Amino acid sequence: MKYDYELKYLKSLAMQYPNIASASTEIINLQSILNLPKGTEHFLTDIHGEYEQFLHVLKNGSGSVRRKIDEEFGNTISSRDKKSLATLIYYPKLKLDLVEKTEENLEDWYTITLHRLVQICKRVASKYTRSKVRKALPKDFAYVIEELITEKEEIQDKEAYYNSILSTIIRIGSASDFIIAMSNLIQRLVVDHIHIVGDIFDRGPGPHIIMDTLINHHSVDIQWGNHDVVWMGAASGHMASIANVIRITARYGNLDMLEEGYGINLIPLANFAMNVYGNDKCSCFNINYNADEYNTKDLEWDCRMQKAIAVIQFKLEGQLIMRRPEFAMESRLLLDKMDLSAGTVVIEGETYELKDTDFPTIDPEHPYELSDEEREIMERLQTAFMKCEKLQKHIRFLYSHGSMYKVYNSNLLYHGCVPLNEDGSFREVEVFGKKYSGKALYDILEVYARKGYYAVDKEEKSKGQDILWYIWSNGNSPVFGKDKMTTFERYLVADSRTHHEEKNPYYTYIEKVETVNKILEEFGLDTENSHIINGHMPVQLSKGETPVKCNGKLFIIDGGFSKAYQKVTGIAGYTLVYNSYGLRLVAHDPFVSVEDAIANESDIHSESMIVETVRQRRLVADTDIGQELSERIQELEHLLEAYRQGAIIEKM
Incomplete structure (x- = not known):
């Protein structure tokens, strides 16, 4: 008898299948499962808190x-x-x-x-x-x-x-x-399984509702988007991440989501903003709100709160950049480049006029130091985020069901891009003294992202928390995919040239077969039958862009779930459906309301396009689970042989 498996392992397996009859029954059961059609997979991305549309598409x-x-x-x-x-x-x-x-x-x-x-x-x-x-x-x-x-x-x-x-x-x-x-x-x-290809949080009013839904779903995985990662950092107690989360929430008129959805007390920040900026219209810090959902009586409060937290954010990020010179983000240190008396700021060697010079909490001698009041507010917010049971439950789910990327049934899923150089080669990125590129870069960033939330060692936790912010905003981050985040400029500099965020060369190479194949090979996938499924970068259908790249080898399925992007994209999101017959791309019109759907029996109007069909219907045997079941069958067949040879005694 040939033993492909150690007898010790077979004896362990025999505890679950104690005789020939039970092992034979399981082999028959598993073999029959292999011949069933594969389950339907549903891919969604860039949901950005739009819970009503998300729930309807899910239903x-x-x-x-x-x-x-x-x-x-x-x-x-x-x-x-x-x-x-x-x-x-x-x-x-x-x-x-x-x-x-x-x-x-x-x-x-x-x-x-x-x-x-x-x-x-x-x-x-x-x-x-x-x-x-x-x-x-x-x-x-x-x-x-x-x-x-x-x-x-x-x-x-x-x-x-x-x-x-x-x-x-x-x-x-x-x-x-x-x-x-x-x-x-x-x-x-x-639908048998859901893939969320990043960005559950920010902009829309109901990320907490989406997270509750996903937690209760029977089968789901998540590829972290940059907006998810900054919330993960905030939940860990990282102050720069907390400031970003609150600023974005204020920017889109959703502060009540933080207060009512997560129970975060914002009254100290509101009082501080009114005391410091009470006579300031904060016109540079307008709210990007949905007229149907936002109560404009809160407008002045929210503008002032947004300015207050933005200033705190710029200070905290400056401290972080100086603390981590290895992040190479010195060009983002702009508070010390402001001349408030002249009303100007120097950016990359060029002087620009500021739209706002009223910054009473910025000390020109020490521009990145928090005032005593700002420090006290951030410490209270840090405690609120870390002790919010619901938020912590949601973030733990992101960690347990999420990752930087996912390989699943011959598809490679990630949010953003694989960082490339101008010549199309994988970009080498230094992370705490060592260089990484391609898959290895994703892997090391995920290691530190998990340390940022779970590590006990203070130094390792601090590194991990800073990496979470790095993943959110650094030009070498796979899930950000641009050279810089120009938040300061968009608020305070009128010259639109300073607002530009250059996309990674990845986005110019994804129509090239050799580039897409190189990425697939890097992640261990067959180049003939595999795809890349990508989120993060909105596809502007209204300008003739298409989500199908490289002759169907790559799909960018961010089509504007977020209402803030629907004027740009021209639709309300793409989703991808992968069943036993092939791949179907679905473009959705905006969702009106649940009430309209029920009263008028109106569904979301969706244009469906078959992007790939298979000659032979795909079975469970053709999936990753099928591979696992086939391996299990082999193990059980070896167990049967051991029973029949008397190497293991049956228990009747």
């Missing part, structure tokens, strides 16, 4: 639910009935509330609806094992749903049994609860 699976309805019913029901059924599946409780008030013959409606939901449930469950479906079933109705979706109602002997179940559900007053359970199950089964 409809980027059109996957509607496609299942079309496949199941074809022309046998009207387009209006299909829309109504889709809306019910997305928002079952709210739709039922409306139907139960307006429907004249409710019992007939229940009967028809239950039959249709069972049919859709059967279809979406067909690519899974009974075991996996069983685990997804809602507890209260698990047995009944399993009976309905596994029995064939057209078989004569079962027809009465099947119909009796449905009529009894209606008779005992459980139809509404059952419809809600079935709708949620369809949502759960239509």
Whole structure:
């Protein structure tokens, strides 16, 4: 007998499968799973707090639910009935509330609806094992749903049994609860796994709602975006990151999200801003708000708070840059380059006029020192961020389910770019005395990003916290992808030349096959059958840009989920769907509201484009999980051989 595995390992495996029968059963089970169609993957990126649109796209699976309805019913029901059924599946409780008030013959409606939901449930469950479906079933109705979706109602002997179940559900007053359970199950089964390719936080009003949703989702991974990373730094207690988070939140009129969503007390900052800038209109610090969501009575307060925290941010970042000369960001030290009496600032050797010179807390002799009041405010905010239970739960989830990049089913996922030089070669970046490029740069930055939150050693934690800020804003950061972050200039310098942030050469090379192949090889992927799926850089469809790069080898799927970008992109986001038949890119129009979706049965209008089809339907065997299952089968087959040779004794 040839032993490919150590006997010790096989004995350990035998504890789980103690005899030939149990090992054989598991081999049969795993082998059958390998021959099922692969599950549907759903890719979303740059959500930026737009929770209503995110939740709707999640509920409809980027059109996957509607496609299942079309496949199941074809022309046998009207387009209006299909829309109504889709809306019910997305928002079952709210739709039922409306139907139960307006429907004249409710019992007939229940009967028809239950039959249709069972049919859709059967279809979406067909690519899974009974075991996996069983685990997804809602507890209260698990047995009944399993009976309905596994029995064939057209078989004569079962027809009465099947119909009796449905009529009894209606008779005992459980139809509404059952419809809600079935709708949620369809949502759960239509998409097997979600990839979030970065930037959950900032700009929009509900990142905390999105995070709560992801935590409760059955299967998700996250590739950190620069906006996620700065929140990770803030949660660790890093003051420069905290200042950035509060400033951006103020900039987009979402301070109530910090106060009500996370319970962060901003009153000390508000009082300080009013005392210091009470006579200042802070016109350079306008709010980029959504007129439908922002209460303009807070406008003056928010402008002053934004200015107060921006000044604190510039000071803290200056301290950090001087503390970490290895970050090579001296060009970002601008407070000491200001001449407030002349109203000018020197940037890269050129003098520019300042739009604002009222900075009473900046000491010209020591411009980067916090005032006593500023220091006290930041210490209180630091404590608030670190002790916020909900925020800490969300950030721990980002760490446990997230990473700088992800290799999954022959796809390479990352936010931003792989830093390149002007000649297209991988850029070498120094991190604490050693140089890294390509995959190694991602890996070392992730090591320090985790230290910034988890390290016990103070020096290592401090390095990690500073690296989190570095990942957020440095020109060599893979998830930032520009030469500098011109926050100071955009606020305070009118000359738009100073606002420019040069993109990394990566963005000029991604149409070149040799570059994309080089990146795929760097991360250990086959260049013939793999793709790069990219977030971060908005695709301006209105200017003729396309998310499909390099003949379909790379996709940039940031299309403007954030309302702040929709005027630029011309749409409201891209998503990508990868099922057993291939890849489908979906472009979405803006989401109006949940109320409109229910009352008018309006879905998001989405343009769907098939970007890759496969000659042979992809199976679980073709996936990463399939590879793991195949390895498990081999191990079990060796265990069977050991049992049959008497090397391991069966337990009957």
